[in-house]
Amino acid sequence: xxxxxxxxxxHTEAIILSHLLEQDSYxxxxxxxxxxxxxxxxxxxxxxxxxAFRRLEQAGYIRTYWGDETVGARRRYYAITDEGTKAxxxxxxxxxxxxxxxxxxxx
Amino acid sequence: xxxxxxxxxxHTEAIILSHLLEQDSYxxxxxxxxxxxxxxxxxxxxxxxxxAFRRLEQAGYIRTYWGDETVGARRRYYAITDEGTKAxxxxxxxxxxxxxxxxxxxx
DNA sequence: AAATATACCTCGTCTGTCAAGGTATATTTG
DNA sequence: CAAATATACCTTGACAGACGAGGTATATTT
Numbered sequence: 001x002x003x004x005x006x007x008x009x010x011h012t013e014a015i016i017l018s019h020l021l022e023q024d025s026y027x028x029x030x031x032x033x034x035x036x037x038x039x040x041x042x043x044x045x046x047x048x049x050x051x052a053f054r055r056l057e058q059a060g061y062i063r064t065y066w067g068d069e070t071v072g073a074r075r076r077y078y079a080i081t082d083e084g085t086k087a088x089x090x091x092x093x094x095x096x097x098x099x100x101x102x103x104x105x106x107x
Numbered sequence: 108x109x110x111x112x113x114x115x116x117x118h119t120e121a122i123i124l125s126h127l128l129e130q131d132s133y134x135x136x137x138x139x140x141x142x143x144x145x146x147x148x149x150x151x152x153x154x155x156x157x158x159a160f161r162r163l164e165q166a167g168y169i170r171t172y173w174g175d176e177t178v179g180a181r182r183r184y185y186a187i188t189d190e191g192t193k194a195x196x197x198x199x200x201x202x203x204x205x206x207x208x209x210x211x212x213x214x
Numbered sequence: 215a216a217a218t219a220t221a222c223c224t225c226g227t228c229t230g231t232c233a234a235g236g237t238a239t240a241t242t243t244g
Numbered sequence: 245c246a247a248a249t250a251t252a253c254c255t256t257g258a259c260a261g262a263c264g265a266g267g268t269a270t271a272t273t274t
Contacts, residue, residue: 005231006117006261007205012230015212028252038208045232050254052230073239073252092213098114099206101145105122106199112262113230119261135221154263157223162261180221180270 003042012044012052013061014091020062020080021088027053027076053078061087110149119151119159120168121198127169127187128195134160134183160185168194 019030027049035043056062061084067075080088126137134156142150163169168191174182187195 003201003205003208004117007201008209009116009230009261010111010113011209011212015209018213026252027254034212037211041204042208042212046253047232047234047255048230051232055230069252071240073250075252094110094114095209095213097148098110101110101149102115102118102122102202104144105118105141105149106125106202116230116261133221134223152263153222154224154265155261158261158263176221178271180219182221 008042011095012048013056014088014095015044016049016052016056016078017061017080017084017088017091020078021085024077024079026067026078029075030078056084059087060084115149118202119155120163121195121202122151123156123159123163123185124168124187124191124195124198127185128192131184131186133174133185136182137185163191166194167191 015034016030019025019033025033027046031044031046031049053062053064056078057064060081062078062080064076064078067077069075122141123137126132126140132140134153138151138153138156160169160171163185164171167188169185169187171183171185174184176182
């Protein structure tokens, strides 16, 4: 990874929610998709991912269900809730503001 | 403060270096200036500020000297070094990349 | 005399990240 | 066919930056 994790810190939940807005998905897939979207520049570590899932579920922003795979490893799917959608809007707003602020402070 | 600290996390050092590029300054003043620059949206907490100073000095990115105040409280001034200037360029580059990445991931 | 502003600092806690470890199934490779 | 790799889940403990809470000292304002 080229970007230090402290700069990405705090964005994990928003990134996951954004992904789930497109479609329900499961941990392994989300991880792969994020790497792909960033041309492998950013790999969300598994431990980070799963602890974020716990927080998001705790907050009521996502709900989970088991896939009905008949072959292969079982998959735990995640879906975004209405509250999660609202929270995502907040995260995005916050990001816009933070971005402007940091841009203002770094010149 | 309206922006959560986790989003700002990791930018503290870059923000301080950016400020010192303009001119030497001291803790209390830097803090005030940053609040002013962001219209009071972001207050770098003192404990955060001073621990960042320690790291920056440790890394050789800043050097310090005492002001020669004849009245009022003493001031410890900070100045950016050549290494600090280089480091700042790196931080800035990293920020540009991270910004693009997060923008790509949040839609 | 008390409150506020300027100016410095430390200690201990909190929280998100992640390295390292684990389990289980299916497929590919030598 | 055994070993390696890929898919898929998970937990534990350590680390580091942010910061609340506390402290010291001087000068000015109320």
